Amino acid sequence: MGAGIIGAACARELAVAGFDVLVLDRAGAAAATTSHGEGNVLVSDKGPGPELELAQLSRRLWPEVLAALAERTPSPDEPDGVDGPDAVEWDPKGGIVVATTAEGAEALLPFAAAQRAAGVRAETMDDDALTAAEPFLTERRTAAVYYPDDAQVQPAAAATALLTDALRAGARLRTGCEVLGAVTRGGRLTAVRTADGPVEADVFVNAAGPWSGEVARRLGVPLDVRPRRGEVLVTTPLPPTVFHKVYDADYVGAVGSGAGDLQTSAVVESTRAGSILLGSSRRRVGFDDRLRPEVLSAVAAKALRLFPALAGVHVMRAYGGFRPYVPDHLPVIGADPRLPGLWHATGHEGAGIGLSVGTALLLRELLTGSATAIDASPFRVDRPAVLGDALDASATTEEGS
Structure with a gap:
């Protein structure tokens, strides 16, 4: 849920790993927060701690991801090199x-x-x-x-390139599709309600950026992302x-x-x-x-x-x-223990461009039960800063048959 830079990076990581991925966005790809950023990939503004570790991981991954995009064989209707470093204006200028x-x-x-x-x-x-x-x-x-090691990309171009690679790997994109509520069965999220009907899946990832708190509320679980x-x-x-x-x-x-x-x-x-x-x-x-x-x-x-x-x-x-x-200035990455089937990848504030590819890797590792590249526990959903001041959920949850 969300086709900005975080959603695009997660979609690509999961699709390349073999997941059947459907990306939902209420507007268009990279049309909101991502298109209004500066494209920073920074380590300079983060002190020692979990966010810096995620930034260092992402900074190592960005050149590898861009190289993989450039090497991918384009489909006949795409020009050569559309997804390479030049297309996303990768600039490791420091x-x-x-x-x-x-x-x-x-x-x-x-x-x-x-x-x-x-x-x-x-x-x-x-x-x-x-x-x-x-x-x-x-x-x-x-x-x-x-x-x-500070660098820059053109944010909308980077998100588009990641999403294009996800689609090439089999992912699907549905725009103009707003999440309205949850369908649960046995306490597990089995579908999200949209104006076009329910969308079913085994796993749902809330990557709606500043709207993640509202999406979580509609799904019946408060999340303090503002x-x-x-x-x-x-x-x-x-x-x-x-x-x-x-x-x-x-x-x-x-x-x-x-x-x-x-x-x-x-x-x-x-x-x-x-x-x-x-x-x-x-x-x-x-x-x-x-x-x-x-x-x-x-x-x-x-x-x-x-x-x-x-x-x-x-x-x-x-x-x-x-x-x-998020009040403690750390992203929210991982499973929501209150609603099985729901995962979050959000709360990056102004660092989402830089942290996107590292976040996607952590999400895939957590989903598959693999060892994680860095300690992911500081980003867990059930920490006080994320849940402590969140508004009471008022969304109605539908119970499936």
Whole structure:
């Protein structure tokens, strides 16, 4: 349930492994959260712990997955190379985290040291190296760390490529199909109700991103996954100006914050088309999708603090999307013990693009009872952060004969 990047990655992993896969989405493939992301594949923003382990696993897997996509023989109606690294704009350009205050440096350098102890490549940069790497960066910097393993993809293209490979392996896709409720038999989920009738299966995977909490509610089990809004500004194409993903050290704090009010930090990176993406913001406003000028202004102001040379550059558009937020900032991956037959792969907030292929591998390993590549227990469904504050379910469950 869900044809965004997480659903697409899971569908591909399971279809290639021989599962009979049907992907349901209430809209279209990669049409919601995935298409409103920046495409980050990051290790730089995660401290030691389960999410970093999942990020490291996914970062190792991404090149392997893209190579497999490129090697797959296309069907006659597909152009050669449609699913290769070039098609998804894979760019292992690395990331640079910059502190612009003494306090920022005092936080950044120990954070990077802890990451190095956990196996992350994090290289402290002196001023000359930083200037050579990013000549247009502000001169007001107190510390910088380079992360060579940070990468980027075009998110909608990546999701489409994964889903295309799943379809090639035998999966099916049904769009415009909204899950309305559950059909159970003997306490087990045996079908989901849709406007077109019930859809039966042995296993159901809730990969509906920010809507996962609502889907779970309709199926009769509360799940505390909420939407968290983010906005991005896109400049007109420019000559080469930003060469890595560059963000202020306070970005990590914004990612880890549970505050519902507006959180902004400077995140600046270029695309292959020459445009520059300016972020980022985080705020909990439900599913209110209105762009707020004050939010965009705050995002732009933070970006200009990092790259003053962008002053006067034209912004050609802005967009926003909803991220699936969980209070403890960890994804939800695995079986729901309250409703046999239901599994979840959600709650990745803004890291879903990067974590998608690792999540898919864990899901397949858990489904088949295989040894998992990393410890999956921190992502279990029945942990307090996921169930503790979830709303009481009010969906009516139909009992099958």
